Amino acid sequence: MYExxxxxxxxGGLTLKNRIIFAPxxxxxxxxxxxxxxxxxxxxGCAMIVIGDVxxxxxxxxxxxSKKGAAHYKRLCELxxxxxxLICAQLHQSDSDFKAMLRYLPGILxxxxxxxxxxxxxxxxxxxxVTGMPAEQAGAIAASFGRAAQLAQQAGxxxxxxxxxxxxxxxxxxxxxxxxxxxxxxxxxxxxFAAEAVAAVRRxxxxxxxxxxxxxxxxxxxxxNAGVLLxxxxxxxxxxxxxxxxxxxxxxxxxxxxxxxxxxxDHPYFGGEGxxxxxxxxVRSCTELPICGVGGLTSPDFVEGQLxxxxxxxxxxxxxxxxxxxxxxxxxxxxxxxIRRCVRCNIACLGGMxxxxxxxxxxxxxxxxx
Numbered sequence: 001m002y003e004x005x006x007x008x009x010x011x012g013g014l015t016l017k018n019r020i021i022f023a024p025x026x027x028x029x030x031x032x033x034x035x036x037x038x039x040x041x042x043x044x045g046c047a048m049i050v051i052g053d054v055x056x057x058x059x060x061x062x063x064x065x066s067k068k069g070a071a072h073y074k075r076l077c078e079l080x081x082x083x084x085x086l087i088c089a090q091l092h093q094s095d096s097d098f099k100a101m102l103r104y105l106p107g108i109l110x111x112x113x114x115x116x117x118x119x120x121x122x123x124x125x126x127x128x129x130v131t132g133m134p135a136e137q138a139g140a141i142a143a144s145f146g147r148a149a150q151l152a153q154q155a156g157x158x159x160x161x162x163x164x165x166x167x168x169x170x171x172x173x174x175x176x177x178x179x180x181x182x183x184x185x186x187x188x189x190x191x192x193f194a195a196e197a198v199a200a201v202r203r204x205x206x207x208x209x210x211x212x213x214x215x216x217x218x219x220x221x222x223x224x225n226a227g228v229l230l231x232x233x234x235x236x237x238x239x240x241x242x243x244x245x246x247x248x249x250x251x252x253x254x255x256x257x258x259x260x261x262x263x264x265x266d267h268p269y270f271g272g273e274g275x276x277x278x279x280x281x282x283v284r285s286c287t288e289l290p291i292c293g294v295g296g297l298t299s300p301d302f303v304e305g306q307l308x309x310x311x312x313x314x315x316x317x318x319x320x321x322x323x324x325x326x327x328x329x330x331x332x333x334x335x336x337x338x339i340r341r342c343v344r345c346n347i348a349c350l351g352g353m354x355x356x357x358x359x360x361x362x363x364x365x366x367x368x369x370x
Contacts, residue, residue: 002300002331004307009314011290012209012246014158016047016086016314019307020328023249023294023316024052024090024161024213028358035079041321042083045328049080050088050161050211050249050316056148056197057093057141064151077156088211089152091145091201092163095126095170095226126226126255127176130167131184138183141167142196146204153205160201161211162245165254168194169215169226172236173253176226187235191228194236195243202244211292212245215253216279221269223260227253230282237286247290249316250280258350262319263296265344270295273302280312292316296344300327300336319349323361 006018022041027034042049054073055063063069073089080087149160162168170176171193177184183192194212201210216233217224228236237248252261252270263270270276276295283291293312296319297303303315321327324340331339340363348360 001334002304002336004304005300005315005328006332007307009290011159011211011314013207014086014209017084018045018047018328018332019314020046020303021292021314021316022046022049022321023318024050024163025318025322025359026052026353028353028356033358035075037322038076039079039083041325042080042085044321044325045332046085046317046321046325047314047328048086048088048159050090051076051157052090053092053163054089054148054152055093056091056145059094064148064155070151070155073152073155073157081156086158087156088159088161089149089155089157090161090163090213091148091152091197092165093141093144093167093197095129095167095176126170127178130170130176131178135181135183138171138193139196142193143200145197146200149201149205149208153208159209159211160205161213161249162194162197162201164194164213164228165215165226168197169253169255172215172228173217173226173255174229175217176255187229187232188239191236191239195239198240198243198245209246210244211247211249212240213249213251214240214279214283215251216276216282217253223256223269224253225255227255230279233282234286237283241287241289245289247292247313248283248287249292249294250283251276251294252279258354259346262346262350263344264346265296273297273299274306277306277311284311290314294318296342298341298344300331300339319344319361322349322359323363 009016058065062072077087172190177190215227217227218230254261273296277293280291280293290313292314294316297317298320306312320342323342348362352360
């Protein structure tokens, strides 16, 4: 039983022991608390952990270019590997104009600007940044993914994931990218920045598998603002594949309400299990490369069915493995009935992140009260 879940798979020459991946997650945790969380997930039996938002540039508190940052990532690689788990670095470049954002700080602190009002304001700044950026600067930023990949490889990472949201996603989106040069003007032009980032990784780290987080947006109804429009996938996917991508992690684009890419069970459109797998179906028609699906995956039977049918090649989970890191091991031992199933309430995970308390789970609180 559950043969598909535990069948090894090769991604760009790297062999995963099973098909379960911990999806990139902004934990909001630091130090020992973060390390304990990662170690627990690795020990629970998943094949690989994706470390989210590793800066491709020199900025941020944990830059691959600094001694402190390099030591931090080396430590994470060592503790994950010690549990028999692989680890992937999700390289990203922010599309936030931090100087422009300072003007909103007084309104945020005073409460005059709500979280709902802030997102459109930030989107407008991303639109200005991407549309007005000199082409030479865009090319240099895309090229920086290559050096970052080398440093990630030196730190011990097994795979690179290029984050298709953030700046890659904003360049990809006709809602944000109004350029008329080689980095815009058409779907192929808007794909250029992302393809150059992937190609830079391929040149700098030729033996590394490259996963691309393919952020998809849709209309009718409208969800997601950055990323690739559904109708543009036949343009984007082959270009990314030719640039060097060896697999795709398919999900909903961001830059909208956080409850869309991290949907609760009562979400009006993404309430069902496997809520983003419909996008995998479209990507599947464009490539033969492995595809990782994500979106409210909790049921072993459901996951087994999606893998066995070939709809997806790997299943990524975040909230479920936070709720019960031992999900893979319990399934392997025939103890699926004991899994603490994520109920997709978003109270302590998304809610904890928004309250700056870090990502936790309601099950953590119940355990603490015992």
